[in-house]
Each structure stands twice: as structure tokens, then as C-alpha cells.
Amino acid sequence: MTAIRPRRSVLYMPGSNARALEKARTLPCDALILDLEDAVAPDVKEAAREAVCAAVRAGGYAPREVVIRVNGLDTPWGEADLAAAAGAAPDAILIPKVSHPDTLVSLGARLRRLGAPERTRVWAMIETPLAILRAEAIASAAHDVDTRLSCLVMGTNDLAKETRARFVPGRAPMLPWLATAILAARAYGLDILDGVYNALSDERSFRAECEAGRDLGFDGKTLIHPNQVAAANETFAPAPDEVEHGRAIIAAFEKPENAAKGAISLDGRMVERLHAEMARRTVALADAIAARG
Known part of the structure; x- marks a missing residue:
């Protein structure tokens, strides 16, 4: 059996918030996603990039896994984000809106040219209708070692936006998509993380969604606030x-x-x-x- 790395609680932290980057070194989550994409306004993206990469190089986050989420490679910031992240050498780089396996093949070639260390893995966001329809093909990219693919991350907010599905208790509209992505991940030996829960004040419903995600087969949950860490850690740990x-x-x-x-x-x-x-x-x-x- 390959070594298992707990990914019960994976917390997004805005790359433009210096205080958050510092606080992240003390939080009891299993992994951190230092975000350059959704959590950062366009006019501060370059400053956030510098701050995040400096923080990763400075270290102090262990034993937490450190992941940098870059902007899409088709955006004005994506290529510069990727180059900077490759140089900072995080545990992984998270790529948003992956909808085709060719994206991962091309990305692997880029990372090799940029000199990213082999230990830096690739995580892929599954957050578009095409990503669900092509989930098996995307996950199969893990068979090409050059893609470095090791984990899928559900982007449920973007899926809701693109499909017009409503967020309802139990997430019935999304269950077929979540299950499809889980099957694809398991078929190719990948970990997979559930999407975020948006209501910060509803701890009971958050815990219920964690339990449902665990029972469905997710390895852990992505989070948007440190207050969600404890419940995710408890829920996704074996009793x-x-x-x-x-x-x-x-x-x-x-x-x-x-x-x-x-x-x-x-x-x-x-x-x-x-x-x-x-x-x-x-x-x-x-x-x-x-x-x-």
C-alpha cells in the first residue's frame, strides 16, 4: 500500500491576505490551498502571487500540505502564476477549470521546462459540465507520470453556476456528478476532495454535508473558514x-x-x-x- 496522506480538511486561504498566510501556519487542517484565483481581486493578483510564493519558500507550514491555486492558464495571470509557483516548489499546484486531459499533458510539459521539482504534484479542479462529462478521461491522465496528477477537487460553486442547479439540503441535483467524479478518481488511484460549504453559521448542516460526502467516498472536504476545520477532521477520520x-x-x-x-x-x-x-x-x-x- 502506498503511503497515505490525510486530506480530511483542505482550507482555502486568500493569497492577498498576509495575516491569513501567517495564521495558516498554526491551523490544525491537513492541507492549505493558498489561492491566487477566486479569492483575489484582479488589481492585486500580482502582489498576491509574490506574497504566496514568498510564504511557501519561507516554509513553516509542515506538517500541513501546501498547495498553490493558480489562475487559469488562459487568463492574463495564469502563465506567470505557474512559473512562480513552480519556482516556489509547493507540495502541489491546483489548476482551475480542467475540462480536458490535454490540459494536464500540456501542463506537465510546462512544469518540466520550468524546473519544478518532481515532488510538486498537480491537483485538478472539476468544476465545469465538460469536466463531469470527461471525468474518466481527465482522471486517466494520471497514467502519464509527466502530468503529476494526484488529486481531483470538486468545484461545486462553479458547477452550480454553470448548470443552474440549486443548492438544496442533501445536494440531490449534484449527487450524480459527485459520484461520477469519485468513480473516475478511484479508477485511476487518485484522491478526491468534496467542494466547499458556503453557510458559515450553520454548523449542523455543514457537518451533515461532511458526513454525506464521507459516505459517498470523498477523502476530505475543501473549506472556506478555519471554523470548519474541526468538524471536517472529525468526520473524515476513522472512528x-x-x-x-x-x-x-x-x-x-x-x-x-x-x-x-x-x-x-x-x-x-x-x-x-x-x-x-x-x-x-x-x-x-x-x-x-x-x-x-
Whole structure:
């Protein structure tokens, strides 16, 4: 099993807000998206670019994963954003409005020419109707190692804007799109993050949406305020009884008498080896979260 990196809580931080960039070093989220796109007004985009890249180079964000979201490569700021981000060497660069796998292929070539370190990965926003229709093709770009693709991020606000779908409790209009993107991500070994929740004062509904996203299969949730971090961390972490049961399944299959068995009885229930594989991931995620301290 490849190493698991918790991505329960992934917080957008506006790149034009120096105080926010500093505060981000102390927040208990798993990852930060330092944003040069939606959260930054056109007249301060260049200043935000300089500030974000300087902050990333200065460091101090560990163990948080640091991601820079650039402006679209077809905008006046995109290419300069990409060059600066490549030089700053964050953990990943988030590309907005990816609607075709060729975008990722071209991006990989650009990053290579710019000398971006190999450890800098690419995350792709899934936030247009074409992105949903081409989700499998976009995710398949991960098979080309030069694309560096490692994670998909749902842009539910943009999807609502483009489709005219309404935000309703339970997100019924969006569920087919969310499920399609999750299937595409899993088919090609990618992580995938749920979109943001916009109502900052409705903690109960926020938690309910986190739980629904977790049950649907998301690895975590993108967030717009530090107050959302705790609920996301709790919801997307394995529950203690789930971890305990996972360890019991692993231990049972490791017994010599079960070495050749495809299924065993444990606590009155039939357990197959696929359950052991699921348990190993659950335990690995719990251990990775515990290691963060």
C-alpha cells in the first residue's frame, strides 16, 4: 500500500491576505490551498502571487500540505502564476477549470521546462459540465507520470453556476456528478476532495454535508473558514471502533491457520480478504493522522 496522506480538511486561504498566510501556519487542517484565483481581486493578483510564493519558500507550514491555486492558464495571470509557483516548489499546484486531459499533458510539459521539482504534484479542479462529462478521461491522465496528477477537487460553486442547479439540503441535483467524479478518481488511484460549504453559521448542516460526502467516498472536504476545520477532521477520520475492528480483521488473517483462507468467521460475521484490504487502509489512515500529533 502506498503511503497515505490525510486530506480530511483542505482550507482555502486568500493569497492577498498576509495575516491569513501567517495564521495558516498554526491551523490544525491537513492541507492549505493558498489561492491566487477566486479569492483575489484582479488589481492585486500580482502582489498576491509574490506574497504566496514568498510564504511557501519561507516554509513553516509542515506538517500541513501546501498547495498553490493558480489562475487559469488562459487568463492574463495564469502563465506567470505557474512559473512562480513552480519556482516556489509547493507540495502541489491546483489548476482551475480542467475540462480536458490535454490540459494536464500540456501542463506537465510546462512544469518540466520550468524546473519544478518532481515532488510538486498537480491537483485538478472539476468544476465545469465538460469536466463531469470527461471525468474518466481527465482522471486517466494520471497514467502519464509527466502530468503529476494526484488529486481531483470538486468545484461545486462553479458547477452550480454553470448548470443552474440549486443548492438544496442533501445536494440531490449534484449527487450524480459527485459520484461520477469519485468513480473516475478511484479508477485511476487518485484522491478526491468534496467542494466547499458556503453557510458559515450553520454548523449542523455543514457537518451533515461532511458526513454525506464521507459516505459517498470523498477523502476530505475543501473549506472556506478555519471554523470548519474541526468538524471536517472529525468526520473524515476513522472512528475509534472502526479502527479497532480493522486491527482485529488484520490480526485474524495474519494467524497461520488463516493464511490460505479467502474468508473467515470473526465475531459471528463472515469476513473476506477484501475486508482485510479495506481494514489496512483504515488503520493506515488512522496511524497517519495520529503521527501528525
